[in-house]
Amino acid sequence: MTIRAVIFDIGNVLIEWQPERFYDRTVGEARRREMFAAVNLHGMNDRVDLGEGFRDIIYETAEANPAFRTEIRMWHDHWLELANPVIDHSVRLLHALRAKDVPVHALTNFGIESYDLAKGHFDFLHTFDTAFVSGHMKVIKPDPQIYRMVEDTLNLPGDALLFADDRHANVATANARGWNAHLFEHPQGWADRLVSEGLLTAAEAA
Template identity: 80%
Template sequence: MTAIRAVIFDIGNVLIEWQPERFYDRAIGEDRRRAMFAAVDLHAMNDLVDLGHGFRDIIYAQADATPDWRDEIRMWHDNWLELATPVIDRSVRLLRALRAKGVPVHALTNFGIESFDLAKRHFDFLGEFDRAFVSGHMGVIKPDPEIYRQVEDDLGLPGAALLFADDRDANVAMARARGWNAHLFDGPGGWADRLVADGLLTAQEAA
């Protein structure tokens, strides 16, 4: 059995909550939000940003192409930090506990180039990874197997030496298909338990 030599965190819904619908419910009301999301595939729009296309360019182009929702779509860009909130504090503590023990900790995230730079300026812990593998820079998004291959090649480690946490079933399934140890994140408590079970942290360190 290969020992785990690095831990990899997803960011959205693992370290920072990412629930755009919740922001729009507050901003325009649930009924209007439901109507807008039914009319416009905003998550597909965001996938283009995560693939490395211009953050403002993609969102404003979608807004201009959908005049009935122009102002609301622009909020995705203009109010982005309000969409990406709050921080999942215990997950950040786990990240820092691992680093304090000398465990290499990386990120593997679907994130745009400019939006990740914005997030790094706002959330200091995003600058604490040994390596941050950001889809916008890599030109591919999870769960495409190519993004996992790039991580393996860059780190020079087999999948069996990696432990990865992500909140999406498809991303976890692909990681496992490549031989990674993978945890489906549904809260920091379960992730802490996994880190303890794999001998990376003690129960006290993971508290």
């Protein structure tokens, strides 16, 4: 079937999401390793992505781990510094697709408040026809339910969708549902896929 919509993940596709790098820079690698070994910070973030309170969950985790209270609170208080930098080539691809009237959506594991914060900082997040944000949907990738919800909302079968995500598990679930899924490793590979699908020319994808 012809591709009728393109779906972008956001973290590590449009915006780099490497909290470890932020902590290495701010508190040092040794302290960061100690903290990540002691505290399930990615599990904490999953709770935010499932729709629990952004500040509440992070501060609750900080209070439960007083040895790292200051550092854990930084996950909330310096969040825009964690969610950086923008992957410029990917953003250009997003705009190139929109310029050709290709429907473009987002499917992202993202908290409610943190996504609102990001939208206030990154203008391109206003570009999507629909942003499927896990915090609002109360389910995160790679749960098949979130993919089903996208299909139902768009009223499109999986083989009409082209989806880019940086995580193997998320891509595998999309493929299992019949989606055309691309494992995002770098923007040039994504650009090449968009060209190969006939959605952009090589010049438009540069």
